[in-house]
Amino acid sequence: MKPKIRKDGTVAVEKTGDLPDMPVSMGSMKSNKTASWRSIRPVIIEERCKRCMICWKVCPEPAIRPGDPPVVDLDYCKGCGICIAECPFDAIDSEKEGK
Amino acid sequence: MKKVLTGNFAAAYAAVAARVQVISAYPITPQTTIVEILSELVARGELAADFIKVESEHSALAACIGAQAAGARTFTATSAQGLALMHELIHWTGRARLPIVLANVNRAMAPGWSIWADATDAISERDTGWMQIYCEDNQEVFDSILMAYRIGERAEILLPTLVNLDAFFLSHTSQVVDLYDAERIDAFLPPYRPAVKLDVADPRSFGALTSPDYYYEFSYKIQKAHEAARQVIAETGKEFGSVFGRSYGLTEAYRCEDAEYVLVTYGTIAGTAKVAADRLREKGFRAGVLKIRYFRPFPAEDVVRILGRAAAAGVVDRAISYGQAGPFYTETRSVLPGAGPALTGFIAGLGGRDVSVADLESMFLQLRDGKHSPIVWIGVKP
Structure with missing residues (x-):
């Protein structure tokens, strides 16, 4: 079940036989980016961030990698805003996508 | 062992x-x-x-x-x-x-x-x-x-x-x-x-x-x-x-080769129906049993081939789809050609009611009597 990849990088499914029998993603989730419908993106403000990792803990995806400071993985972040709401130090800004 | x-x-x-x-x-x-x-x-x-x-x-x-x-x-x-x-x-x-x-x-x-x-x-x-x-x-x-x-x-x-x-x-x-x-x-x-x-x-x-x-x-x-x-x-x-040493198919046809009257059924009723068929055959009544093992996928080919040789057939259901009929009856009906054979649906044994050899013999005999109906209740109290 190797997916056919078009020149633009998207998966080509033109025939029924191109689809797997099991309803699973074509190829690895490492290559299937799932953040295309995000409308806001979290931006971590380094000066305010205390490295408490609460954002990493509450992210349901999980799309925040622990670090100094933590990093938002924008390939998988859906823009749900939980990290923004939960940060006790107001260290994560909400920025509109597609500006 | x-x-x-x-x-x-x-x-x-x-x-x-x-x-x-x-x-x-x-x-x-x-x-x-x-x-x-x-x-x-x-x-x-x-x-x-x-x-x-x-x-x-x-x-x-x-x-x-x-x-x-x-x-x-x-x-x-x-x-x-x-x-x-x-x-x-x-x-x-x-x-x-x-x-x-x-x-x-x-x-x-x-x-x-x-x-x-x-x-x-x-x-x-x-x-x-x-x-x-x-x-x-x-x-x-x-x-x-x-x-x-x-x-x-x-x-x-x-x-x-x-x-x-x-x-x-x-x-x-x-x-x-x-x-x-x-x-x-x-x-x-x-x-x-x-x-x-x-x-x-x-x-x-x-x-x-x-x-x-x-x-x-x-x-x-x-x-x-x-x-x-x-x-x-x-x-x-x-x-x-x-x-x-034991072979299985989608169905099991018991004494169906020359059967005039076939009962289609499933589960333990199939075993009782075989005994009823044996008893009737001793009296010269050509009875056969088609046991359905697989309900899904439904064994359409077996059903058409085996019932196609019979004068009449019945389906014995220990289940009912309220508002229609026995579920194996409707499935069987759906795969048979319009020309037949005549098909009767029997509802029997719901809720664990015993289905006896005598009950199954009576169902075979009803097939011969030629009154075919989608629902015939077996043993319901008057």
Whole structure:
């Protein structure tokens, strides 16, 4: 079940036989980016961030990698805003996508 | 090795023989001794499987789905209301193409509370993508579970199977069951090695949002797998016979070659119907029985070929689809050509009511009398 990849990088499914029998993603989730419908993106403000990792803990995806400071993985972040709401130090800004 | 076993124990020992790796079950009514014996074997270290005890049948099948998706061979058992509580996950299993095997003790649906035989519980799961087998005796329960894994796990099939056994008539009745030997069973049923599974090294999303662009094709593939399964079931049943001495098909035709009158039925009623056919044949009445083993995929070809030779046929259902007729009757009707044969639907044995040899003889005789109706009630109180 190797997916056919078009020149633009998207998966080509033109025939029924191109689809797997099991309803699973074509190829690895490492290559299937799932953040295309995000409308806001979290931006971590380094000066305010205390490295408490609460954002990493509450992210349901999980799309925040622990670090100094933590990093938002924008390939998988859906823009749900939980990290923004939960940060006790107001260290994560909400920025509109597609500006 | 032969043992005297109830149907429940035959089902449990089949799971052991299949070397299932994960069993998840809800332990209280309507559960049976199927999972009781399995939990004891796991606790004593005699079965190398994980037993996951959960708070409901819904969770039991959910746990099996997770384990099977991770590449384990899984097993569960339930009955009636418990099967109904699994319903959402029964659909999920079928569409996820996970070849789980579930032993279901056919019991009547409540209310009134009943623990007696009735197939309506399993019939309610008709449209979920599962294959469905109805067993006549405890040996068939044991054999069907082994074959269900072998068939379901084939790369071109990937379908779960509901193996049904009638409450009490099989579940709590002791019969001689040949358990064969582990070496032959292992050779017949190699370990489960799915091409795709939950794997952190190759992460995939399972059962994610599927747009109308693709959902339709996934449904088409399930139907094609069922159609392909007919031949795989027939081949596997023959191969089973060459290895273990007992052959199986989608159906079993008993004395149908020259039969004028054929009763189509399933489960334990099939055994009683064979006795009725034998008795009538002693009096020169050419009776035959077509036992349906697989309700899904439905054995349309067998039904058309065998009933096509009969003057009249009847379908005996221990189940009913309210507002229409017996479910096996409507399925049988749907595959027969308009020209016939004349077909009668008998409703018998609901809620564990005994269906005697005399009852079945009377049904054969009604076929000869030529009054054909979609619903004939057998033994309803006046």
